Amino acid sequence: METKEVEAIQNILNDVCEIHELPLALIWIKHRDFDDLYIRAVASYISSMREYVLACLRNPLKKGQNVAGKAVNLMHQYTVPDVSSLDLADYPFVDLAVKLGLRAAMAVRLKCMSVDEIEYVAEVFLHENLKDSVGQNNLINGILSSLCTKCEKPGTVELQIQVCLFICVMLFLMKALLY
DSSP, X not given: OHHHHHXXXXXXXXXXXXXXXXXXXXXXXXXXXXXXXXXXXXXXXXXXXXXXXXXXXXXXXXXTOHHHHHHHHSSSOXXXXXXXXXXXXXXXXXXXXXXXXXXXXXXEEEEETTOTTEEEEXXXXXXXXXXXXXXHHHHHHHHHHHHHHHHHSTTSOOEEETTHHHHHHXXXXXXXXXX
């Protein structure tokens, strides 16, 4: 059963990475009985990120570590504008991320409606050259909007972005305030 969900998430993230030209997207998995997160799949990455992906595969995250680990504990996405500002205890891959030019990251918890004991976390890295907060926020809103749309699409595995409704309402309010 899990393979079907992972494939669906992988397809969704591949589309999102292509649409938004993201350098890397990872799918982490957390079983209800364990605190650690493990890489379950890589949705999309450019070849220069292979070293980072291998490091993630070899080292599961402890509860609350990394961008993905923080998203598990929250009911909404977790974003870090610059991962180089995190310390090694919080983000075990910080040195490698900096070396490879990974800067801003966002993770969102996904819940499969048919497999209650497993949670997935989609972690994406934003463009290296995107440094201003307005640009990052616009891209994050676009990514979240794409995820919401693709997860609701008929024929896909029943996935729920945690509080997707909350995110969509917030996007609507932010747009209303800007205009």
